[in-house]
Amino acid sequence: MAFRVALRRSYGSPGLVSQLSSSSSRGRVCVSPVLIAQRNQSSSPKIKVDFDQNTGVAVMHMQSPPVNSLSLDFLTELCISLEKLEMDKGCRGLIVTSSLPKVFSAGLDILEMYGKSPERCGEFWKAVQEMWLKFYSSNMVTIAAINGSSPAGGCLLSLTCDYRIMADNPRYSIGLNETLLGIVAPFWFKDTLLNTVGHRNTEIALQLGLLYKPSDALKIGLVDQLVPEDQLLATATQTMSKWLAIPEHARQITKSMMRKPTIDKLRSSREADVQNFVSFITKESIQKSLRAYMEMLRQKKA
Amino acid sequence: MAFRVALRRSYGSPGLVSQLSSSSSRGRVCVSPVLIAQRNQSSSPKIKVDFDQNTGVAVMHMQSPPVNSLSLDFLTELCISLEKLEMDKGCRGLIVTSSLPKVFSAGLDILEMYGKSPERCGEFWKAVQEMWLKFYSSNMVTIAAINGSSPAGGCLLSLTCDYRIMADNPRYSIGLNETLLGIVAPFWFKDTLLNTVGHRNTEIALQLGLLYKPSDALKIGLVDQLVPEDQLLATATQTMSKWLAIPEHARQITKSMMRKPTIDKLRSSREADVQNFVSFITKESIQKSLRAYMEMLRQKKA
Amino acid sequence: MAFRVALRRSYGSPGLVSQLSSSSSRGRVCVSPVLIAQRNQSSSPKIKVDFDQNTGVAVMHMQSPPVNSLSLDFLTELCISLEKLEMDKGCRGLIVTSSLPKVFSAGLDILEMYGKSPERCGEFWKAVQEMWLKFYSSNMVTIAAINGSSPAGGCLLSLTCDYRIMADNPRYSIGLNETLLGIVAPFWFKDTLLNTVGHRNTEIALQLGLLYKPSDALKIGLVDQLVPEDQLLATATQTMSKWLAIPEHARQITKSMMRKPTIDKLRSSREADVQNFVSFITKESIQKSLRAYMEMLRQKKA
Numbered sequence: 001m002a003f004r005v006a007l008r009r010s011y012g013s014p015g016l017v018s019q020l021s022s023s024s025s026r027g028r029v030c031v032s033p034v035l036i037a038q039r040n041q042s043s044s045p046k047i048k049v050d051f052d053q054n055t056g057v058a059v060m061h062m063q064s065p066p067v068n069s070l071s072l073d074f075l076t077e078l079c080i081s082l083e084k085l086e087m088d089k090g091c092r093g094l095i096v097t098s099s100l101p102k103v104f105s106a107g108l109d110i111l112e113m114y115g116k117s118p119e120r121c122g123e124f125w126k127a128v129q130e131m132w133l134k135f136y137s138s139n140m141v142t143i144a145a146i147n148g149s150s151p152a153g154g155c156l157l158s159l160t161c162d163y164r165i166m167a168d169n170p171r172y173s174i175g176l177n178e179t180l181l182g183i184v185a186p187f188w189f190k191d192t193l194l195n196t197v198g199h200r201n202t203e204i205a206l207q208l209g210l211l212y213k214p215s216d217a218l219k220i221g222l223v224d225q226l227v228p229e230d231q232l233l234a235t236a237t238q239t240m241s242k243w244l245a246i247p248e249h250a251r252q253i254t255k256s257m258m259r260k261p262t263i264d265k266l267r268s269s270r271e272a273d274v275q276n277f278v279s280f281i282t283k284e285s286i287q288k289s290l291r292a293y294m295e296m297l298r299q300k301k302a
Numbered sequence: 303m304a305f306r307v308a309l310r311r312s313y314g315s316p317g318l319v320s321q322l323s324s325s326s327s328r329g330r331v332c333v334s335p336v337l338i339a340q341r342n343q344s345s346s347p348k349i350k351v352d353f354d355q356n357t358g359v360a361v362m363h364m365q366s367p368p369v370n371s372l373s374l375d376f377l378t379e380l381c382i383s384l385e386k387l388e389m390d391k392g393c394r395g396l397i398v399t400s401s402l403p404k405v406f407s408a409g410l411d412i413l414e415m416y417g418k419s420p421e422r423c424g425e426f427w428k429a430v431q432e433m434w435l436k437f438y439s440s441n442m443v444t445i446a447a448i449n450g451s452s453p454a455g456g457c458l459l460s461l462t463c464d465y466r467i468m469a470d471n472p473r474y475s476i477g478l479n480e481t482l483l484g485i486v487a488p489f490w491f492k493d494t495l496l497n498t499v500g501h502r503n504t505e506i507a508l509q510l511g512l513l514y515k516p517s518d519a520l521k522i523g524l525v526d527q528l529v530p531e532d533q534l535l536a537t538a539t540q541t542m543s544k545w546l547a548i549p550e551h552a553r554q555i556t557k558s559m560m561r562k563p564t565i566d567k568l569r570s571s572r573e574a575d576v577q578n579f580v581s582f583i584t585k586e587s588i589q590k591s592l593r594a595y596m597e598m599l600r601q602k603k604a
Numbered sequence: 605m606a607f608r609v610a611l612r613r614s615y616g617s618p619g620l621v622s623q624l625s626s627s628s629s630r631g632r633v634c635v636s637p638v639l640i641a642q643r644n645q646s647s648s649p650k651i652k653v654d655f656d657q658n659t660g661v662a663v664m665h666m667q668s669p670p671v672n673s674l675s676l677d678f679l680t681e682l683c684i685s686l687e688k689l690e691m692d693k694g695c696r697g698l699i700v701t702s703s704l705p706k707v708f709s710a711g712l713d714i715l716e717m718y719g720k721s722p723e724r725c726g727e728f729w730k731a732v733q734e735m736w737l738k739f740y741s742s743n744m745v746t747i748a749a750i751n752g753s754s755p756a757g758g759c760l761l762s763l764t765c766d767y768r769i770m771a772d773n774p775r776y777s778i779g780l781n782e783t784l785l786g787i788v789a790p791f792w793f794k795d796t797l798l799n800t801v802g803h804r805n806t807e808i809a810l811q812l813g814l815l816y817k818p819s820d821a822l823k824i825g826l827v828d829q830l831v832p833e834d835q836l837l838a839t840a841t842q843t844m845s846k847w848l849a850i851p852e853h854a855r856q857i858t859k860s861m862m863r864k865p866t867i868d869k870l871r872s873s874r875e876a877d878v879q880n881f882v883s884f885i886t887k888e889s890i891q892k893s894l895r896a897y898m899e900m901l902r903q904k905k906a
Contacts, residue, residue, distance in 0.1 A: 162811065182549040184556055195803045199497045200523055203560045207464065207553050208545065221804055243812065247786040247893070251811050254788055258807045289549070484851040486858055501799045502825055505862045509766065509855050510847065591851070 046074045047081050056092040058085050063099035067106035070153045075127040082134050093240045097145040107152030114290045118278045125277045135160035137263050139252050141243040145236040150174040159192045166214045167229035174217050179209035182289040188266045197221050348376045349383050358394040359542050360387050365401035369408035372455045377429040384436050395542045399447040409454030416592045420580045427579045437462035439565050441554050443545040447538040452476040461494045467538050468516045469531035476519050481511035484591040490568045499523050650678045651685050660696040661844050662689050667703035671710035674757045679731040686738050697844045701749040711756030718894045722882045729881045739764035741867050743856050745847040749840040754778040763796045770818045771833035778821050783813035786893040792870045801825050
C-alpha cells in the first residue's frame with residue numbers, strides 16, 4: 001500500500017480519490033493555530049491556519065498533498081483546528097480553502113476503507129462523523145473558498161459551511177459522487193445536500209453520482225457564487241465581513257434552529273451509523289470494487 | 303354506463319377522464335411479458351411489453367383505448383407486468399410510454415368511482431395504492447416517456463419514475479388536477495409531487511388543480527427534459543444507458559434512502575387511507591359532481 | 605414613550621419598526637366589518653373592510669399610521685376582522701392591503717416588546733401567534749396585495765396568504781429581517797418561510813436578515829407576481845376570481861393538507877413558545893439593543 005494515487009481531474013471522472021495516509025503520527029495533541037502555523041515549516045501539519053485578530057477571521061489552508069484526502073489523520077487535525085478556533089472568543093469567522101493546486105479536497109481517503117480491520121474502519125468513520133458534526137454546527141460564520149475540484153467528502157466539507165464561493169474554472173467539479181465507486185452516501189450526507197439543493201436535485205445527484213461544473217453547481221444552488229480564481233479569497237473576505245456585521249447571538253441561534261434537526265438525527269444514531277458503515281465497507285464485493293478502482297487509478301498514472 | 307368519454311385535450315380543461323372499464327375479465331393470472339406481447343394480437347391486453355435482453359431494458363406500452371384510463375383492470379395489469387420485470391434479474395431498466403395518440407394516461411377511471419359499492423371502491427383504491435407503491439419503490443431504473451397529456455393519475459404514474467422526458471408539444475399538458483373535479487389528491491400523491499417540485503409549487507399546483515404545458519412543467523421541475531415527439535423513445539433509451547452505467551447496488555440503496563420515508567408513510571396507513579377515500583367518494587355531493595362532470599364530457603363529445 | 609418613530613424606507617435598512625401604540629382603547633369588542641367600515645370616519649379603527657357581496661370578496665385595508673405596526677391592539681383587530689369574515693358564509697375570498705403610502709406593514713411593534721412586564725409581553729406574543737394561526741389556516745382564499753415595504757411581521761402576514769402580489773417599486777422591500785435587530789424569528793416564522801422559498805433560501809434569508817427588493821423577492825419565490833402599483837388591486841381581484849372558480853371544498857381540504865403539519869407544530873407548543881419569547885425579550889441585553897435601535901431611529905428622524 002505504498003503507492004500514491006493522483007487526483008484525476010477530468011470532468012466526469014470519479015473523484016473520491018485516496019492517498020496513502022503516509023506514516024505520520026496520529027498523535028492528537030492539542031496544537032494551537034499559531035503553533036500549527038509555525039510547524040508548517042516542517043512537512044508534518046496538514047493544515048495551516050492564518051488568524052487575523054483585527055478582523056476576527058481565520059483562514060484554514062488545507063495542505064495535505066497530493067489531493068487533501070480526508071484520512072483519519074487529516075480529519076483529526078481538521079477537528080482540532082476547528083475546536084481551537086471555536087474556543088477563541090476573538091475568532092468569529094472561518095474561511096476554508098486549499099493550498100494545493102486544482103483541488104479543494106478529493107474526499108474520504110480510500111486507503112482508510114480498503115484492507116482495514118473493522119475496528120479501524122469504525123474509528124475512521126467516527127472521525128468523518130465528528131468532522132461533519134463540528135463544522136455543520138459551528139458557531140462561527142464559515143465560508144468555503146473552493147479553489148479546485150471537490151468530490152465526495154470534499155463536497156461534504158464545503159456543504160457544512162454557511163456559504164460557498166467557487167473558482168469559475170470549468171475544469172473543476174463538485175458533487176457527492178459516491179455511487180460511482182459503488183459506495184452509498186450515508187443519510188446525513190444526503191440530508192446536508194437536501195438542505196442545500198432540495199429533494200429532487202438530491203435524488204438525481206446522488207443516484208447518478210453527479211460531478212457538476214461550477215456553472216451547473218451554481219444553477220442548482222450547490223455553490224452560491226462563482227468568481228475568477230484569483231479573486232476567490234478577496235471575495236470570501238468581503239462576504240465574511242457582511243456576515244460578521246449581523247448581530248452575532250441572533251445569527252447563531254438562527255443557524256442552530258435551521259440545522260439542529262439534521263444534526264440531532266446523526267447524534268442520536270452515531271453508533272448505528274458506524275456499524276452500518278463498517279458492515280457495508282468490509283463486504284468482499286465492496287472491497288473488490290475499491291481495489292479495482294485504485295488499480296485503475298494507478299494504471300492511469302503509470 | 304355503456305358510453306365512452308373521450309379525452310378533452312385542450313389546455314386547461316380538466317383531464318381526470320374516464321372510460322368504461324368494458325367487460326374485460328379481471329382475472330389476475332400471472333402473465334409473462336412475453337405472453338403479454340403475444341397476446342397483443344388479441345384485443346385483450348392493455349399493456350405491451352418489449353424487453354430487450356441485450357440491453358436489459360423493457361419498454362411498457364400502455365394501450366388501453368381511448369385514453370389509458372387507470373381502471374381496476376388496467377392497474378392490475380400494470381402491477382403484474384411490473385412484478386414480472388422486477389423478478390427478471392436480466393431486466394434493469396423500464397421505460398413507460400403510451401401506444402395511443404396524444405395521451406399518456408388520462409388518470410384514474412371515473413367510472414370506478416361512480417355508482418359503485420363501497421367494497422368495490424375500496425378494491426379500486428387498493429389497486430391505486432399498489433400501483434404507486436410498486437412503481438415508486440421499483441429497484442429498476444424507471445423512465446417516463448410522456449408522449450401525450452398526463453393529468454391526475456397519469457401524472458402520478460410518471461412521478462413515480464426516476465426521470466421524466468416529455469414530448470415538446472404545447473397541446474399536451476400534465477399535472478395533478480384532482481381539485482378541478484371536486485376531488486382531493488391524497489397525501490401520498492401530494493408527497494410525491496412535493497418530492498419533485500417542492501412545497502410552494504405543490505401548494506399552488508394542487509389547490510388550483512393546474513395542468514402545465516410542457517414548457518411550464520419543465521420550469522418547475524415537474525418533468526426533467528423536453529424533446530420533439532419523434533425523438534422521445536430514442537432519448538429515453540440514451541438516458542437509460544447513462545443510468546444503467548451506475549453501479550447498480552449503490553444506486554438502488556440510494557434510491558431507497560430517498561423514497562423510503564414517503565413510502566413508509568402510506569404503508570403504515572393503507573387501510574385508513576382506503577377508508578378515507580371510500581367515505582369521501584361515496585358522498586352524495588361528490589357523486590353528484592362526478593355525474594355532472596361525465597355528463598359535460600358526453601355532451602361535448604356529442 | 606410618547607414618541608413616534610417613522611418607517612425608514614431606504615432599501616437595506618432594518619424594517620422592524622415600531623410606533624407607540626398610542627392610547628387607543630384595547631377593548632376587544634366584536635365589531636362587524638360593516639361597523640368597522642362606518643367607524644372609519646373616526647380615527648379609531650385600524651382596519652377598513654370592504655366586502656362585496658356579489659363577488660364574495662372582502663378587501664382588508666390596514667390603516668394604522670404611520671406604518672401599520674402590529675401592536676397588540678392592531679393584532680386583536682386583525683383577528684376579529686378575520687373571524688367575522690370567516691363566519692360569513694358569503695365571504696369566500698380576502699385581499700389584504702395597506703391604506704398607508706409606501707408601507708404594507710412595518711411588522712411587530714417594538715414598543716410592545718420594550719420596557720414591558722413579562723405578563724404583557726406574553727399577552728402580546730399570544731396575539732402574534734393567534735394572528736398567524738388564524739390567517740395561515742383560513743378557509744378563505746387569501747391574497748396579499750403588497751403595496752409597500754413589508755419587513756419582519758409584515759412579511760410574515762403576507763406569507764400566511766395563498767398568493768402574494770407586490771408593487772414593482774424598487775424602493776420597497778420585503779423579508780424576515782429580525783436578526784438585524786438582534787431578535788430571532790421563531791420556528792413558526794421559519795417554517796412559514798421554508799414552506800415558501802425552501803430550506804437554503806431560508807437559511808440565508810434568516811441568518812442575514814435579508815430585505816429583498818421586489819425583483820429579488822420574485823426570483824426566490826418570496827412573492828408570486830409583480831405589477832405596477834396602480835394595477836395591484838385590479839390584479840389581485842382578477843387572481844381571486846381564478847381561485848374562487850375552483851371547487852371550494854376540495855381546495856380547502858387541499859390547503860389544510862399542505863399547512864396542517866406546520867400549524868399543528870405551533871398549536872402543540874404555544875405555551876412553551878410564549879415562555880421562550882418572554883424570557884428572551886426581557887433579557888437586559890436584548891432590551892438594551894432595542895433601546896439603541898429606537899434611539900437610532902429617533903435621531904434619524906430629528
